[in-house]
Amino acid sequence: MGKCIICGKPVDGLICEFHEEDVVFEFEGTSPSQLTPGRYYRGTVDGYADFGVFVDVGDHVTGLLHRSELDRRLESLDWEPGDTVYVQVLDVRDNGNVDLGWSIRQADREFRGSLIDAPDGEYRPGERDAEDESSSADDDSTTADAGPSTNGGDATPDEPAEPAEPAATPTMEIEEPDAPLKRTTVDALDDQVGSIVRLEGEITGVRQTGGPTVFELRDETGTVECAAFEEAGVRAYPSVEVEDVVALEGEVERRYGDLQVETETLEVLADDERETVATRLEEAIEQQARPETVEPLADDEAVAALENELVDAATTIRKAVVEARPVVVRHSATADGYVAGAAIERAVLPLVRDQHTRDDAEYHYFERRPLEGTVYDMDAATGDVTSMLEARDRHGEQLPLVVLVDAGSTVESTDGYDLLEVYDVDRLVIDDSHADEAVVDAVSVAVNPTLAEANGGAVTSTALAANVAAHVNEAVRDDLEHLPAVSYWEEPPAAYVDLATEAGYDETAVTEQREAVALEAYYQSYKDKRELVADLLFGDERDLAAHVSEQFRDKLEAELETARENLETTSIDGVTVATLDTAAFTHRFDFPSANLLLDELHRRERDDGPFVTLGLGEDELHVRTTTPVDVRELGETVADAVPDAGVRVVGGRDGHVEFLVGERDSVREAALDALAETLA
Structure with a gap:
């Protein structure tokens, strides 16, 4: 029975349960099972991963301080490998993995005491050394008392020892050289x-x-x-x-x-x-890396026209996995972008797990990073290059494969690709929007129907990505079959509807998944939400998607009601134009986004004739039409009409127009004139 070093209460050991978290422990055990959950330990930074920090709690025990446990962003930590840090042991799992928690106290002086945590109990620092020194002194004394002996201890100083028998000459044994090891895999x-x-x-x-x-x-x-x-x-x-x-x-x-x-x-x-x-x-x-068979998910003429590109894309991704290069998927923060990115993720993660022996490989070698828009601009590229160079310098990682999904098909992305090219990073684009020919030379592979001049109906980025994913990993093909139907907001092709139905997803189910992903894509749009998106699209609990989609509809209907009350409708040369001032009559920081609201408004308000829905923001103009309009040409016309408005188009013919705030009214009038002339 001892006393608590803080309060003096009699305890078994040196610290009472009440004050256990006030002490920092030095761990001398050799097994995770010897740790005590709830205690704070002094450790050493072992290394970083995208999902947290590995900390050596002892010479033979390492734990993970997950980024979700930090009180700041992982990137803001100034810890270096070898630094002393203080962590709390949250849990020791059955497989030996140790979950660590953040400690706001990062110095010995901030704790009320310090103890050694050894397999045989706790003791004070220096206490064990003192015992060892005392024991060593006793051993020396005993040896000195015994005196020297040359014949087993029977001789005395007055009696000479018997002469020793001559030692036998040892027999030399010649060791055969070891046979070289045969190579294993x-x-x-x-x-x-x-x-x-x-x-x-x-x-x-x-x-x-x-x-x-x-x-x-x-x-x-x-x-x-x-x-x-x-x-x-x-x-x-x-x-x-x-x-x-x-x-x-x-x-x-x-x-x-x-x-x-x-x-x-x-x-x-x-x-x-x-x-x-x-x-x-x-x-x-x-x-x-090369897929053994080529078989699209369904009969889709647009996809069939891209067979070679699909195979090349799948080969590029598979090769990166085999070469142990990280795969970074960049996608738009929309329902189509998230579902398309999740399709690639679903295919790649099992291959990563098979390729690597470490349990956390799927977090280390695959990452999905949403983009703010559909352009891979210098901001996004600079962030990726900074991350990959840090990973190379700090952790010795290879440079990744960057995959653009539902984004990156226009010239506005070429500056970003050029930066990746400086470091010889492979680029791959999977996108359904109208592409610029310049992108073909800027990336390794481009899967885009407009570049292949594919005929047939409209195809989504998800339909393209799901087909690529099916060739990346044939084993997950069944998991992907319903995804194309999820990505169409209206009139999905019958082939994809049938495919989803056969997979067990009726019209209600795919609608709920689409709406649920659209809602979650909006919140914390810069995060991948890997587990949540996987649960929504692939989980057994269908009630989750139904619950989230109900929130989607409630929020969307409330915003639509406000938008309709403030919609200005005019007729110009037989063309109906509905204009919504999105800067004044939408909640800028709440769901739905202006783009999603504009899409739904256009679907509900349009009639049988030429119809245009304009979303006029503070410095942006978004266009929705019943007849296809090249927004890039529209932007050029507006720029000619209002030369001082700083007009530029972002995202090509499917994109939007940006302008200076002071010329907002002039840009609106010039855009209406140009649209009326184009659609009349």
Whole structure:
């Protein structure tokens, strides 16, 4: 029985339950199960991931401080690998994973005490050392009392010792040299835990932790982490870099549920040895990346015309996964953009899990980042380049594949692509909007019906992305079949309606999913909401989509009622024009967005003749028409009529017009004149 070091209350140990969170612990255990949830521990930053920070709580125990537990943005942390930090252990899972929480206290002096947490209990810092010194002193005293002995302790100082028998000459044993290890592959490591193996492959990542250096090695079957230790925080094999082809030998272990190889030797291959391994990898990648079969989800003439592009896009994505390159999907923050991005995500994540041995690989090697609009501008590109360079420098990651979905088909995106080109980053576009020919030269692959001059009805970005995804991963084809129908706000093609019905989604179900995703896409539009979107589109609980879609309809109907009361309708040369002042008669920071409201307003108000719905914002003009209008041409006409208005078009012929606030009325009149002339 001891006393609490803070309040003096008698306790088993040195701290009472009431004051346990007032003390910081130093962990001396070797297993996560020896940690005590609720306690605060001193740890060391091991490394960063997109979803949080890995912290070494002890020499053999690492936990994850998820970004959701932080009191600030992950990017704003100034922690470096090796830094001392303070965290709370929230939970120790059955598989050994440790969930950590944020501590507002980040110094010893901010706690009321400090203790050592050892497997045999708690003790004060220095207490164990004092006991060891005392024990050592006792041992020295005993040895000194015993005195020297040359014959087993029987001799005395007065009696000479018996002469010792001459030692026998040892027999020399000549060791046979060990046979060289035969090469094994990453996919076979699961059955070789505890064995010494030889791997040959390419280094795809290097990161330095507070302890070992961790190399990611990829062979023709997968990727595995290999830990090499020089000394704490010191780079092992400093000459080995990303893209080196190597031979590595080490022991296969499981570390917190993940396979890992404890490196014993690491050699960079050159000349013929390098060429042999590199050729083997390249051939395997090409074979794995190309889809074995090509079969569209449904009979869609527009999609059929893009067969080669679909296969090339699927191959590009699959190749990135096999090469252990991250895949970054950029999509518009609309229902079509989110559903299309989710289709790619659904296909890629299982491949990432199969390719890598670490449990968190799906968060590390795939990311979906919504865009504010449909243009991949310099702001978005600069953000991506900054993130990827930081990941390369801090964690040794390869540069990613950037996939633009429901965005990026016009010349306004070429500056962003040019920035990616400087770093030799592959670009892929999957988009249904009218594309500019300049984009073909700016990206690796473009899946766009207007570039292929595809005939047939309108096709959504989701229909294109779902078909690409089905070829990326045939195993998830059934999961994707209802998505194209979800993406059409009106009159989806019969082939996609039938496909959704066969998959178990009737008209009500796909409508609820579309509306639910549209609502959630609006809120925190800069976040991927991965788990929520997956639950809405693929979850077993259909009530979730129904519940969210009910909120969608309530909010939309309330806004429509206000919009209709303030809609100005005129007739110009037989063309009906309905204008909504979106700057004055919409809630700018609440759902629905002006674009979504304008779409619904146009669908409900239009009649059988030529009909135009204009959304006139503070400095933007959005156009909806029953007859297709090239907004870029409209913008050029308005610019000629109002040369001082600073008119420019964003997003091409499907885009919108931007102008200077002071010329708002002049721009409106010029746009009405131009539309009347075009549609008369």
